[in-house]
Amino acid sequence: MVTASHATGSGSGTAVTVVAPPQELRRIPLVDNLRGFGWLSNRVASISEGKTPLWWWVLFIPSALMLGMLVFMLAYQVSTGVGVWGNQHPVMWAWDIVNFVWWIGIGHAGTLISAILFLLRQRWRTAVNRAAEAMTIFAVMCAGIYPALHVGRVWYDWWLFPVPTTYSVWPQFRSPLMWDVFAVSTYFTVSVLFWYMGLIPDLAVYRDRAKTKLRQFLYGLFALGWTGSNRHWSNYEKAYLLLAGLSTPLVLSVHSIVSLDFAVSQLPGWHTTIFPPYFVAGAIFSGFGMVLTLLIPLRSICKLQDIITMRHIDIMCKVTLATGSIVGYAYAMEFFIAWYSGSPNERFHFMNRALGPYWWGWVLMVGCNVLVPQVFWFKKLRQNLVFVFIISILVNVGMWFERFVIIVIGLHRDFLPSSWGYYSPTWVDICTYLGTFGLFFTMFLLFIRFLPLIAISEVKGVIPQADPHHPLGGARVHSPVHKEE
Amino acid sequence: MNGTSRPFGILAEFRTAASVLHAAEKVRDAGFRRWDVFTPFPVHGMDRAMGLRNSKVGWFTFLGGVLGYTTGMVMIWWMNSYDYPIVIGGKPMFSPYSAFPPSYELTILFGAFGSLFGMLFLNRLPRLHHPLLKNRPFSLVTHDRFFIVIECDDPRYSPAETRRLLEEAGSQHIEMVEE
Numbered sequence: 326m327v328t329a330s331h332a333t334g335s336g337s338g339t340a341v342t343v344v345a346p347p348q349e350l351r352r353i354p355l356v357d358n359l360r361g362f363g364w365l366s367n368r369v370a371s372i373s374e375g376k377t378p379l380w381w382w383v384l385f386i387p388s389a390l391m392l393g394m395l396v397f398m399l400a401y402q403v404s405t406g407v408g409v410w411g412n413q414h415p416v417m418w419a420w421d422i423v424n425f426v427w428w429i430g431i432g433h434a435g436t437l438i439s440a441i442l443f444l445l446r447q448r449w450r451t452a453v454n455r456a457a458e459a460m461t462i463f464a465v466m467c468a469g470i471y472p473a474l475h476v477g478r479v480w481y482d483w484w485l486f487p488v489p490t491t492y493s494v495w496p497q498f499r500s501p502l503m504w505d506v507f508a509v510s511t512y513f514t515v516s517v518l519f520w521y522m523g524l525i526p527d528l529a530v531y532r533d534r535a536k537t538k539l540r541q542f543l544y545g546l547f548a549l550g551w552t553g554s555n556r557h558w559s560n561y562e563k564a565y566l567l568l569a570g571l572s573t574p575l576v577l578s579v580h581s582i583v584s585l586d587f588a589v590s591q592l593p594g595w596h597t598t599i600f601p602p603y604f605v606a607g608a609i610f611s612g613f614g615m616v617l618t619l620l621i622p623l624r625s626i627c628k629l630q631d632i633i634t635m636r637h638i639d640i641m642c643k644v645t646l647a648t649g650s651i652v653g654y655a656y657a658m659e660f661f662i663a664w665y666s667g668s669p670n671e672r673f674h675f676m677n678r679a680l681g682p683y684w685w686g687w688v689l690m691v692g693c694n695v696l697v698p699q700v701f702w703f704k705k706l707r708q709n710l711v712f713v714f715i716i717s718i719l720v721n722v723g724m725w726f727e728r729f730v731i732i733v734i735g736l737h738r739d740f741l742p743s744s745w746g747y748y749s750p751t752w753v754d755i756c757t758y759l760g761t762f763g764l765f766f767t768m769f770l771l772f773i774r775f776l777p778l779i780a781i782s783e784v785k786g787v788i789p790q791a792d793p794h795h796p797l798g799g800a801r802v803h804s805p806v807h808k809e810e
Numbered sequence: 811m812n813g814t815s816r817p818f819g820i821l822a823e824f825r826t827a828a829s830v831l832h833a834a835e836k837v838r839d840a841g842f843r844r845w846d847v848f849t850p851f852p853v854h855g856m857d858r859a860m861g862l863r864n865s866k867v868g869w870f871t872f873l874g875g876v877l878g879y880t881t882g883m884v885m886i887w888w889m890n891s892y893d894y895p896i897v898i899g900g901k902p903m904f905s906p907y908s909a910f911p912p913s914y915e916l917t918i919l920f921g922a923f924g925s926l927f928g929m930l931f932l933n934r935l936p937r938l939h940h941p942l943l944k945n946r947p948f949s950l951v952t953h954d955r956f957f958i959v960i961e962c963d964d965p966r967y968s969p970a971e972t973r974r975l976l977e978e979a980g981s982q983h984i985e986m987v988e989e
Binding site for chain 2: 361362363366487493494495496497498499501503504507508511514515518519521522526529530532533534545546549550551552553554555556557558559560561562563564567568571572574575578582585782783785786790791792793794798799800
C-alpha cells in the first residue's frame with residue numbers, strides 16, 4: 326500500500342498538496358504489486374527480446390504446418406473448383422459462410438475493448454487491448470478468405486470493388502452483399518490503422534532499447550521518430566479518441582451489415598429485424614471467448630500476471646455472461662416472434678430448428694451460449710483459470726454452432742418439401758477451417774514475438790505513479806491521513 | 811558528432827510525473843515558446859500546464875468524414891443510375907437508403923485516415939532524425955524518465971538563466987543537447 330514516506334521521498338518541487346482519500350475509497354491499482362514504469366517496459370519487451378523461447382517454437386511449428394495445409398487447401402479449391410465443398414442444393418451457403426461470420430464475429434471483441442471501452446473510460450482495457458486488437462486483425466484476415474473463395478472464380482474477386490471492369494458494368498449497391506464488401510474492408514483497414522497508431526509509442530520503446538542495428542532500424546522506422554513530446558501526445562490523444570469514436574459505430578455496423586446478408590432475404594429464420602443487434606451481441610460474446618482463450622495461457626507463459634490480473638479475467642467473464650444472456654434473450658425472442666407472426670413457414674422453421682434432423686446443432690448452440698456462461702454468476706468460478714479457459718472454448722464452439730444453425734438449418738428445408746435436403750461437410754471444408762486456425766495462430770505468435778503484446782505506454786498511464794496528483798506520482802500528501810498505515 | 815555542432819537546446823530530467831508537471835507550469839509562466847515536455851505516456855493535465863490549445867486533429871477527421879460520405883453517395887449515384895443504369899428487381903435506380911450503408915462505411919474509413927494522417931501531419935511525423943534522438947539520457951524517455959527541453963532558438967533563452975529556472979523547478983540532471 327501507499328505510504329506517506331514513499332510519497333514524500335519521491336516528490337520534488339513545490340507540488341500541490343493533496344489529501345489522500347480514506348482507505349476504503351482508495352482505488353485498487355490496475356497493475357498488481359505497484360509495478361513501475363521501468364518494470365512494465367522491461368517485462369513486456371523481454372517477451373520480444375533475447376533467444377526465442379522453446380514454448381514459442383512448440384506452438385509455432387504446428388501453427389505454421391496448419392497454415393501450410395490452408396495454402397494447400399486453397400490451391401486445391403481454386404484449381405478444382407468449389408464443388409469440392411459439401412455445399413449442395415438447397416444448402417448453397419454452408420461452412421464457408423459459417424466460418425466467415427464466426428471469424429468476423431471474433432474480431433468484434435478487439436474493437437469493443439479498444440474503442441467502446443475507451444469511450445466508456447474503462448481503464449482496465451489497457452492491459453488487454455493490444456492483444457485483442459491483434460486478434461481482431463488476424464480474425465478478419467481468416468474471415469476474408471471465405472467470401473473471396475465462395476464467389477467460385479477467385480480471379481474475378483476484384484469485380485466486388487467499384488473498379489471499371491471489362492464491360493464497364495458497375496457493382497450494384499442495392500445488395501447487402503455489396504455493403505458487406507465495404508463494411509468488412511473498412512473494418513479491416515480501420516482496425517489496422519487504430520492498431521498501428523496505438524503501436525507507435527510502444528515501437529519507440531522497442532527502438533530505444535534495441536541492442537542490434539537491425540532492430541533499431543526497423544523499430545525506429547515504424548516508430549516514425551516518436552519522441553514522447555507532449556505537443557505530439559496532445560494531438561495523438563485527440564486522434565485516438567476520434568478513432569475510438571469512429572470505430573464504435575463501425576464495429577456496430579459491421580456485424581449489423583453481415584446480419585443484413587441474411588435479414589434482407591425472404592427466408593424464414595433469416596428475415597427478422599432482431600438480427601443486427603443480436604449478431605453484434607453474439608459477435609462480442611464470441612470475441613471475449615477468444616480473448617480469454619488467448620490471454621489465460623499467455624499471461625502465465627509470459628509472466629504477465631501483474632498486468633493481466635485476476636480482476637481483468639473477472640471483468641471479462643462478466644462481459645461474457647452479459648452478452649451470452651443477451652444472445653439467449655434473442656434466441657427466445659426469435660421463437661416467440663415465430664409463433665406470434667402466425668406464419669406457418671416461420672413456425673415450421675423454428676420447430677425444425679429444435680426438433681429437426683439438426684437438433685444437435687441447436688442443443689449445442691443453446692447449451693454453450695446460454696446455459697454454460699451462467700456459471701459466471703459465481704465469483705469462485707470466475708477465479709478458476711482452468712475452468713474459465715474451458716468455458717471460453719465452449720463459448721466459441723457454441724457461437725460456431727449458432728451460425729451453423731442459422732445458415733444450414735435455415736436453408737436445408739425451405740418452402741417446398743420436394744427440394745429439402747441434408748448437408749454434410751467434406752474433408753475439404755474441414756481441412757480449410759482447421760487451416761484458418763493455422764493462419765490465425767501463426768500471425769498471433771509472430772505478433773507476440775516481434776511486437777509489444779501489451780500497450781506499454783497506455784498501461785504506464787493508468788498506474789498510480791503516472792498520476793501527478795497521487796503520492797506515488799510525486800504529489801505531496803498531508804501526512805495525518807496516512808499515519809495509521 | 812563533430813566539434814562544429816551548435817546547441818539545439820537545454821534538456822532537464824525529472825523523475826516523477828508531478829515534478830515535471832509543476833516544472834512545465836513554471837516554464838510556461840516564464841513565457842517560453844519553443845519548448846516541450848517529453849514523457850513516456852501522456853501525463854494528465856500536461857496540456858494545461860504547458861498552455862496548449864485544444865488539438866486540431868478533429869478538423870481532419872471531420873473533413874475525411876464529409877469527403878467519405880459524399881464520395882459514397884455520389885459514386886453510387888453515378889455508377890448505378892447515371893453511367894450504367896440497370897433495372898434490378900424494379901428497384902429505383904438510386905435510393906439513398908440502399909446507398910447509405912456503403913457511404914456510412916466510407917465516412918468512417920476516410921475519417922479514420924483523416925485522424926491518423928492529420929495527427930501525423932500536425933506532429934510533423936515521420937521525422938526519423940531529431941537532435942533529441944541522438945542524445946543518450948533522452949532515450950530513457952520511452953522507459954521511465956520525464957524531460958523538459960527548451961530550444962536555444964527561443965527568444966527568452968539565455969544559457970545561465972534558463973538553466974537556473976530548470977534547476978529551481980527541481981530537475982536533477984541538466985545538460986545541453988547538440989544539433
